[in-house]
Structures are given as C-alpha cells and as structure tokens.
C-alpha cells in the first residue's frame with residue numbers, strides 16, 4: 001500500500017498546479033465566470049484538486065467548437081478514424097496505471113477493479129475503432145422501377161453526460177462510438193469524480209485527435225449539464241445516470257427535439273433456484289453486489305432465493321460478506337473501498353436504517369466502518385427476512401447492500417423479480433434448461449445472465465427496459481444512435 005500511495009501522490013501532482021481547466025477547441029479554458037469547485041477524495045475527505053466549474057457560457061463555447069470541428073471529422077475516411085482511435089487505445093494502455101490510481105483516489109473504487117477498468121477503456125476504443133470503416137454501411141432495397149440505397153451519416157455534435165461511479169470506463173464506452181461514427185463531442189463528467197475525464201481528453205489529443213473534436217466541460221448537473229441538454233447545436237445526448245435525471249434531461253431537451261439515449265438505474269434481481277450450483281451462485285451474487293462498492297448499475301441488489309434453501313444460502317452469503325476486505329482503495333487486497341461522498345454515504349446508511357425499521361434483519365454488516373483515512377467506509381451488508389414491498393427491495397441504494405427475499409415457486413419468483421420500476425439486468429441460477437428459457441423470456445430486463453455473473457461481450461446490446469433506460473449501446477446499436485439513416489431512391 002505504501003508504494004502505491006507514493007505513486008498516487010506523483011500521479012495526482014498533475015492536478016495540483018492551479019485549476020483543472022475545461023478543454024475546449026484543444027485549449028485549456030477557465031470557466032467564463034471564473035467559478036471553480038473542489039473534488040474530494042472519499043478516503044479522507046481532503047480536496048484532490050480544484051476544477052473549473054463550467055456553466056451555460058462554457059457549454060456554448062464548447063458546442064460551437066464541436067460544431068466547427070464537425071464537418072472535417074465527419075468527412076474523414078473511416079479507416080483514418082480507425083487508426084486514430086487505436087492510437088488513443090495504445091495511449092490509454094501506456095498510462096493505464098496512472099488512470100487507475102487517479103480513479104481510485106477520486107472515486108474510492110478498489111484498485112483490484114480499476115486496473116481492469118482502465119484497460120477495458122482501451123478495449124472500448126479498439127472495439128469501435130475496428131467498426132469505424134463500416135459505420136456508414138446500409139442496405140440496398142429494390143422496388144419496381146426503383147433502386148434504393150440506405151446509408152448512415154453522423155448526426156452532428158453530441159453531448160455525453162456521465163456519472164461518478166466508474167467515470168473513466170463509462171466515458172470511453174460512450175465517447176468511443178460517437179467518435180467512430182464521425183460525431184464530435186462535448187463531455188460533461190460528474191462533479192464528484194472529474195479527474196480521469198480530464199486525463200482522457202489529454203490522452204486523445206496527444207494521440208492526434210484534431211482540436212475541437214472532443215471538448216470537456218466540467219461543472220454541475222443543474223447548470224453545465226442542463227445547458228448541454230438545451231443547446232441547439234447539440235443533436236443528441238448520451239446519458240448515464242439516475243432515472244430521475246434522465247426524466248429531467250428529456251424535459252430539458254424537448255424544446256430542441258434532442259435525441260436521447262439513457263442508461264439509468266437498476267434494482268437487479270439474482271434469482272437462485274434450489275437446483276443451482278449454490279457455491280458458484282453465492283460467489284457470483286457476492287461479487288455482483290459488493291465489488292465496485294455496490295456503486296454499479298448492474299449490481300445484484302435483490303437476492304431472490306427458493307424457500308427450501310433460503311436459510312442455508314443466505315447464511316453462505318453472510319459468511320462470505322463478512323470476510324470481504326474493506327479498506328484503502330489502493331491496497332491491492334481491498335474489495336470494498338470508501339463510498340464516493342459523505343452525502344452518498346449518508347444515503348446508504350439511511351437505507352440500512354430504513355431496512356431495519358421496516359422489519360428486515362441485518363445478517364451481515366449494517367454499519368459504518370472505521371477505515372484508513374477515516375472516510376466513507378460502509379460494511380458489506382446483507383438483509384434477510386425481507387419482502388418485496390420494503391423500500392430496500394424497491395429503491396436503488398447504489399451501495400454495498402443486498403436484500404434477500406424468499407420465494408416458493410417459479411411463478412412467485414417471476415412476479416417478485418418483475419415487481420419493481422427498474423429493468424436493467426437479471427441473473428438466473430438454475431440447472432433446468434426449460435425453466436431458464438421460460439423465465440428469461442418473461443423476465444423484464446434488458447440483459448440477463450444465466451448461471452453467470454455479469455460478463456460483458458462488447459458486440460452484445462447493453463441497456464435496460466422500464467425505468468432503467470432507453471436505447472442500447474454496443475456494436476451497431478451505438479451507431480444507430482449516433483447516426484442518421486438516409487434513403488436514396490434511384491429511378492431505373
């Protein structure tokens with residue numbers, strides 16, 4: 001840990017000299033009104049850096065820069081864009097350690113996972129780089145006396161708004177396809193963890209991305225974020241964040257008929273039948289709720305367990321949860337680091353109190369933990385004796401808190417699983433193939449894993465149903481969002 005702390009200090013030095021500026025048209029730019037904000041480390045609540053706090057004037061500046069760069073970027077051959085995006089991926093790999101360390105310090109996420117997340121960011125660039133040359137491909141459709149050709153063109157400058165939980169990886173996941181499609185970008189990262197977004201835009205420009213293709217404006221949701229969603233030059237908003245923010249963005253973007261793509265919250269069920277491989281199911285359930293501090297949209301925050309194995313299975317989970325290492329995010333052994341911010345820690349602890357008041361039983365954790373630095377550490381928590389009507393079973397807590405509910409049979413399991421406003425992911429554990437087919441067919445979720453934790457295959461669609469989102473990312477789905485489809489009819 002000591003060695004990692006020394007390294008982290010060196011990497012954070014990058015942000016210590018003056019204010020972390022916005023990046024507009026390839027230049028460092030202070031906020032038009034000179035405003036700034038501090039980003040705190042959740043480890044000790046000390047400021048890591050002072051950051052430019054952009055508002056409507058800065059967003060306007062960035063949107064104009066993105067518009068000026070658009071024609072040339074959109075006209076660049078896909079093969080050239082492909083090479084450039086691969087260069088960005090190479091540069092991410094070269095600076096992966098720096099990215100991971102800064103991410104851990106800014107978000108409190110454990111190095112164990114952030115080291116992989118930095119490399120996944122590079123993979124996101126490579127994945128979309130390889131598809132850039134074909135992004136415009138369409139179909140040909142014959143009719144009597146007519147030959148139709150469809151093609152796709154980039155929609156224009158787009159706005160990307162990202163959350164604080166794993167900001168680096170999520171930014172690459174949204175921005176790489178936009179660039180591959182030929183769009184220019186204005187990115188507004190989350191105010192709780194803005195630092196790696198700044199590294200990312202620097203890396204992209206150093207790798208040769210033309211000025212103005214990617215612009216970064218830091219600031220708060222209610223001013224910079226809002227202005228981005230309302231700006232007439234911005235043609236679409238790719239948003240990752242809370243469901244109620246998605247609803248606000250839809251309203252804000254209505255006047256300019258903004259195209260929107262939303263990746264929102266979740267209350268994802270893990271459904272465990274008695275015929276499952278229980279040891280594997282328990283490991284996966286534990287991983288899916290407690291890794292990334294439970295601050296993960298696809299986390300398995302509801303555990304639905306067949307009654308006959310409920311006691312035994314929840315005891316297994318409680319035992320595994322109590323052995324999880326909570327600690328400094330830069331300690332290579334840490335699984336659960338500090339929660340992002342005291343405000344969010346309070347929300348998580350409030351939910352633990354609400355669960356107890358509702359009559360659920362704390363079978364593991366349930367308290368704040370005194371961790372290194374004295375920051376926002378919360379013990380991995382398991383609630384048993386819970387039911388689906390409780391708030392801890394219905395609302396997204398976005399922390400290391402799991403609610404276990406028994407079910408009698410397949411019908412009850414399905415009705416409990418679907419009885420929430422969300423529908424992002426679901427995890428089913430059974431050895432009965434017929435049941436797996438029936439169940440996954442009826443489960444209301446955009447992504448379902450059977451006998452597996454969340455393992456992403458990048459060409460598959462990513463996204464949710466119900467209040468968990470609108471639209472899909474991944475493969476060609478991303479291009480459908482960032483591009484307009486055009487039909488040209490030739491008379492024969």
Ligand code: NAD
Pocket residue numbers: 161162163164165170188189190191219220221222224225226229240241242243245246248249252262263264265266296297396398424464468469
């Ligand atoms: P949030 O909605 O509070 O903020 C997300 C971003 O939106 C931030 O950059 C914020 O500044 C901005 N914002 C806030 N108000 C805005 C407004 N009125 N107009 C424009 N922008 C605005 O979310 P959060 O707390 O940062 O992140 C946690 C949430 O993100 C959870 O609900 C989680 O499930 C969700 N999430 C979803 C996915 C997914 O892929 N589905 C992935 C990660 C996180």
